[in-house]
Amino acid sequence: MDNNNMNDNNNMPPADKIIVALDTDNRETALLIAKQIAPVIKTVKVGMELYYSVGPSIIEDLHKLDLRVFVDLKIHDIPNTAAGAAKSLTKTGVWMWNVHVAGGLKMMEKARESAQEVAKSLDIPMPLLIGVTQLTSTDQSTLNEQIGINEPIQETVVRYAKLAKAAGLDGVVASAQEVPLIKDACGVEFITVTPGIRMTDSSVDDQVRITTPKQAVELGTDYMVIGRNITKADNPYQAAVKIINSFA
Numbered sequence: 001m002d003n004n005n006m007n008d009n010n011n012m013p014p015a016d017k018i019i020v021a022l023d024t025d026n027r028e029t030a031l032l033i034a035k036q037i038a039p040v041i042k043t044v045k046v047g048m049e050l051y052y053s054v055g056p057s058i059i060e061d062l063h064k065l066d067l068r069v070f071v072d073l074k075i076h077d078i079p080n081t082a083a084g085a086a087k088s089l090t091k092t093g094v095w096m097w098n099v100h101v102a103g104g105l106k107m108m109e110k111a112r113e114s115a116q117e118v119a120k121s122l123d124i125p126m127p128l129l130i131g132v133t134q135l136t137s138t139d140q141s142t143l144n145e146q147i148g149i150n151e152p153i154q155e156t157v158v159r160y161a162k163l164a165k166a167a168g169l170d171g172v173v174a175s176a177q178e179v180p181l182i183k184d185a186c187g188v189e190f191i192t193v194t195p196g197i198r199m200t201d202s203s204v205d206d207q208v209r210i211t212t213p214k215q216a217v218e219l220g221t222d223y224m225v226i227g228r229n230i231t232k233a234d235n236p237y238q239a240a241v242k243i244i245n246s247f248a
């Protein structure tokens with residue numbers, strides 16, 4: 001398994017920009033889709049639905065298929081608990097995992113330090129640690145009126161990205177719409193992971209801050225998280241190939 005954490009994203013094959021979200025509660029379904037897409041896709045995401053249903057052994061199953069795994073549990077807790085979660089996740093040899101930037105500087109620092117200690121003691125590569133800024137399902141009015149943050153959403157995202165960088169994180173999750181602002185504020189090496197990706201002929205569903213795969217790549221994204229446009233297709237392999245061809 002390639003667990004290279006260097007951000008040499010300008011040189012990566014276009015298809016490697018895609019992370020496929022295996023959002024299902026069923027191990028067999030997840031592994032079937034993973035096997036179907038594995039000829040063209042290098043990275044999959046295990047989110048809350050799959051992880052909470054089938055447990056951490058799914059990570060091992062996916063590693064056996066030679067896939068890199070992003071574990072998306074969006075940790076958001078007191079620093080000590082986040083550090084414990086970091087320890088458990090790092091031991092599994094995941095490629096990437098994430099925390100909510102809203103947990104604050106100390107939580108992110110403790111999580112990173114704990115992951116570093118485990119990676120060092122086990123002599124395994126340090127997983128990429130990514131901070132979630134504002135969910136791609138959040139719009140301006142939700143941010144202002146419900147969450148109570150009274151600023152333009154792009155400013156919040158950039159502010160959170162700077163905080164994640166200050167905590168030593170490798171990058172952030174945001175909409176591809178915000179990638180140029182994040183890169184300006186945090187540097188080109190700071191990784192952007194962008195869900196909210198939709199082909200023009202598909203339903204937006206619950207996403208709000210969306211782009212097409214081609215727009216996301218043109219905006220400079222490092223990795224696009226794509227779920228339903230691939231996993232709910234009649235043929236996930238063909239859907240993945242169509243998406244790759246739309247921007248490569």
Ligand SMILES: O=C(O)c1cc(=O)[nH]c(=O)n1[C@@H]1O[C@H](COP(=O)(O)O)[C@@H](O)[C@H]1O
Pocket residue numbers: 021023047072098132134135136137173174195196197205207225226227228229
């Ligand atoms: O952290 C994530 O991966 C994430 C953050 C975010 O802001 N928005 C978002 O959609 N995601 C995840 O990205 C995936 C998007 O799935 P689709 O909307 O089906 O492409 C889901 O697994 C979400 O949990």
